Each structure stands twice: as structure tokens, then as C-alpha cells.
Amino acid sequence: MKIRIIGGGPAGLYFAALMKRENPAHDVVVFERGPRDATWGFGVVFSDRALEFLRADDEAMYQLLTPLMETWPNLTIVHNDTPVPITGNGFASIGRLELLSRLYAHAESLGVKIEFDSEVTTLDHPALAGADLIVGANGAFSWVRNENEDRFGTETDMRPNRFIWYGTSKVFDSLSLTFRETEHGVFCAHHYRYSPTMSTFLVEVTDATWQRAGFAGMNEDETIRHCEQVFANDLGGAPILSNKSYWRQFPAVTNRQWSFGNVVLMGDALRTAHFSIGSGTRLAMEDAIALWKALRDSGSLAEGMALYQERRLPPMKKILDAATASIRWYERMDQLICLSPVDFAYSYMTRTGRVDHSEVTRRDPKLAAAWEHSHPEIFGDSY
């Protein structure tokens, strides 16, 4: 099969590798508009069971990536100056460039051709001529999807919060969400180390806070200085670092139809999942596994595309529903900050509806007990 993949992110690269592993005779080329040695962003985090999802289908990939990951067992919610550590929440992280570099090497070792600095901007591009399968794996702002919205039944809901993806040389010892009230509103930093020397430091604010703080009129340095001031206590003098960082709003994207003809979507091009649930990269790689298996198990391309959507939609939808609830929680942070630190942390833990009180109790009995104690109206005076 002649397979042409637009976008060399986790989805496109991993799919390329799986197809080539399945059948070395496949002719697989990935077009990546960026260079080999640079990418946007810093580290990405995987929640809960980290890379376990890879084990059943690709033990080698699991073994390749796992030693590169930073891991820690706990989460810390910082409510102004009060840290609330929460046990029982395992996370793992890796630098985005580190992950991509390993995926490049892995795919190339299997015979995949990766064309860097190659931007493909139309399905009529000569590089795609004669392809049996064209994969749109070109990220959240995919033109493959945008230019065919009617066929895919695309819906894009641009969420109002603003975020900017920074890094810092301060190395944090747990995944932390720090919320600080300022005269302009609440600032939230999602921060965690992703290598022995670096941490992600993603800043998120509501649109109202963003406007009041005057970010629209600030240049890059002023923006960094402002965020450094807000989080001075947390950064402990370490600088905030930029990597093509700019304020963005999150596009919540879904598609009713995942393919047409010989064109199929995967990864963020197919759907986006808010970074606050730490699942976008995993979903992208799971899409790759799902499409590879669906094609393997089908008698024709059309059947394979249909099977891909049919099998993948239910598990994906569960995570998307959680992501949607999580987005909405962050959009209410200016109101939620009025809660006590314990109630705030509890609200965070239960925000997606997937963790109920018994699950909080299982993960962190101390937090559950503290919350019960502050809610005698629910639990009675015996607590």
C-alpha cells in the first residue's frame, strides 16, 4: 500500500511505524513541515497508567519510552500559598522533542521515509499522487480537516480561556497546579518536570483576567516578566522560558465522519482533548493503533476506515467527555478560588465526574476525611 501521511507528530509517526512493522512492503512517507531537531512546546504528561496502553500491541515501544519518562506518584494543588498534596495520582512525563526524536528513529529504522521541512498544503499536491491512503495527522489546526469540514462534519468550539505553554529550569517534584489570585483575576500554572533539568510551566487564565492584565498590549518579554511576577514564589528565581510560546485559546474539535474516499484523520486533527487531562498524546498514539488494527482486520480500505471509527469512538468519547468537563472547571476558576483549599482541591479531583467520593477516599483517605470534616451537613457530626 502507498501511504502518505501529512504531519510528523505522535499520531502520524506512530501510525507510519505500525504500518511498516505490519508489512515492510508498504511504501510509507511522512511529510513534516518542521525541522528534525525542533518542535513547539516543552514536556507532555501522561496521566494514570502512563504508557500501559502501548503494552498489549507494542512492548518494544513501551520499553523504549518508559525509561525516558519522569514519574511521580502525587499531585499538588496550590491554592494561593496553601499546597494540598494529593496521593494516589500517578503521572509520567517526557519532553515533546525527546518523544518525537525517538519516534523518528523508530519509524526510520523500520523503513519509513520522513521528509522534514516539507509542508504539504493541498490534497492535489504531487507528493500525494497515486496514494492508496492519505492520513491527515497535521494537528489541531489541520487544513486537511478544515478544508473538508462538510465531509467530516467538523465542529470547532473555541473555548474562552487563554493559555501559554512555557517551560522553566526549575525542577518540580510533583505535578502541580498552582492557582494564584491577583488584582486581575486568578492565574493558574500547570507545572511538572519532564527531564532532570526542565519543567513544563503552562499558564492559563480566563479571558476576563487576560484582558484586565493587558496581555494584548504586551510583547513577549513583558508577558514573561508578568507571569514570573505572579508565580515568583513558585519559580524561586528560576526564569520562565519560551519556545514559540504565544497566548492561545483551546479549539475543542470533533468530527462526525472520520474519513472520506482515501483520506482519514487521526490525532488532534481528528479531535482535541484539553491538556488539563494529560491525554492528547496518548489519544493520538491510540488512534494510530486503532487505524492500523482496523486496516489489518478489514478486507478493503473502506471497510477499514469504517471499522476504525466504529471501534475507536466509544473509548475516545469517554475521555472527551472528561476533557470537556475539565475545560469548564478551569473556566470557572475565578469563582472556585473562593472555596477553602481543601474544598478547592476536592472540587478539582471530582471535576470530570469520573472520580467520586469513594474513589477520592481510595486515592487519598486524608483528603477525603478533611473534606468530610468540612461538610457535616452531608456526613453528620461524627466526622
Ligand SMILES: Cc1cc2nc3c(=O)[nH]c(=O)nc-3n(C[C@H](O)[C@H](O)[C@H](O)COP(=O)(O)OP(=O)(O)OC[C@H]3O[C@@H](n4cnc5c(N)ncnc54)[C@H](O)[C@@H]3O)c2cc1C
Ligand atoms: C499547551 C499544550 C499542552 C499540552 N500538554 C499535553 C500533555 O501534557 N499531555 C498530552 O498527552 N498532550 C498534551 N497536549 C496535546 C498534545 O500535544 C497533542 O494532543 C498531540 O501532540 C497530538 O499529536 P498529533 O500527532 O495529532 O498532532 P501534533 O503533535 O500537533 O503534530 C502535528 C504535526 O503536523 C505538522 N504539520 C502541520 N501542518 C502540516 C503541513 N501542512 N504539512 C506538513 N506537516 C504539517 C506539525 O508541524 C506537527 O509536527 C498539549 C497540547 C497543548 C497545545
